[in-house]
Amino acid sequence: MTRRIAARDGLFMVVTVMMMAGFTAPITAQVPEEYTNLKVLPEDISRRQLLTIMRGFTRALGVRCSTCHVGEESQDLSEYDFASDDEATKRTAREMLEMVQSINENVISSLVDRGTPEIEVGCVTCHAGRRRPTTLLQELTWAAADGGWEAAEALYHELRERYYGLGTLNFGPRTLEDFATGLLRADDLPGTLAALELNLGLYPEAANSWALKGQAHMRSDQPEEAIAALERSLELLPGNPRVLQVLERLKAGGD
């Protein structure tokens, strides 16, 4: 009895370990070995090669097989209709695949002085883990157009929570500075200051953010705050001629 339980426990462990270590093995067996609707990939591609490419797609775009193939997440992969072209995403992916092949074969391959090893374009080059490859600045700009600075700020936090450190979006100080510059140009002074406050909370030593903050205060008729911000910018990046110029003018009492 004890031995039987032990044996069963042992079996259970073996299965668990297999599932963790060779997680992909059972999935492989669920996928057919012959393909009926390959238009870009070679028809006689091996299952192993095909799956390497397909898994590459899922990782490069941060999606699942069911994003492009007819099938439900809850279903076994053996029930998927992989050959079907019903999903628009699959048809898009096929065009993308042709585009990538063409870039590598017709454009990059003819460059002179290619480095070693030669770098090829892949889905990840643009997608970097997301289904729609946008920049953070684009995302913030769209959000602000829809819901103002508050919507942009909420999105910034949400995206940062999800993607920070993954190399997917640029969370460095430049993004919010560029965004704030756009708001400043549009004369949205409260929005500019709010964006810079968020940036300076994250990057207190971003000289350019202090300089922009100085400009926003200046335009908001807040000369003292403007001077303080510009001086901070100069401490961090001494000798910046543009900042020096504005500061001199401010101190002389003009605007």
Ligand code: HEC
């Ligand atoms: C981003 C979209 C995308 C994702 C995600 C994706 N595939 Fe595909 N898959 C394709 C495209 C496009 C083709 C067709 C390629 C061609 O025409 O040469 C294809 C073809 C296939 C085929 C061959 C079907 C046939 O009979 O012609 C199989 C099998 C397959 N995929 C399995 C998978 C599996 C398993 C996953 C998840 C690990 C997956 N795919 C994820 C886009 C995708």
Ligand code: HEC
């Ligand atoms: C040169 C950059 C670039 C490369 C490389 C690239 N893509 Fe894209 N892809 C885009 C852009 C840009 C869009 C979004 C277009 C839009 O929505 O306006 C997109 C959209 C898609 C979509 C549609 C997403 C959706 O939700 O509708 C799929 C699927 C896709 N790409 C798959 C791939 C696959 C698979 C590869 C690699 C074979 C790839 N892409 C390589 C730029 C690229």
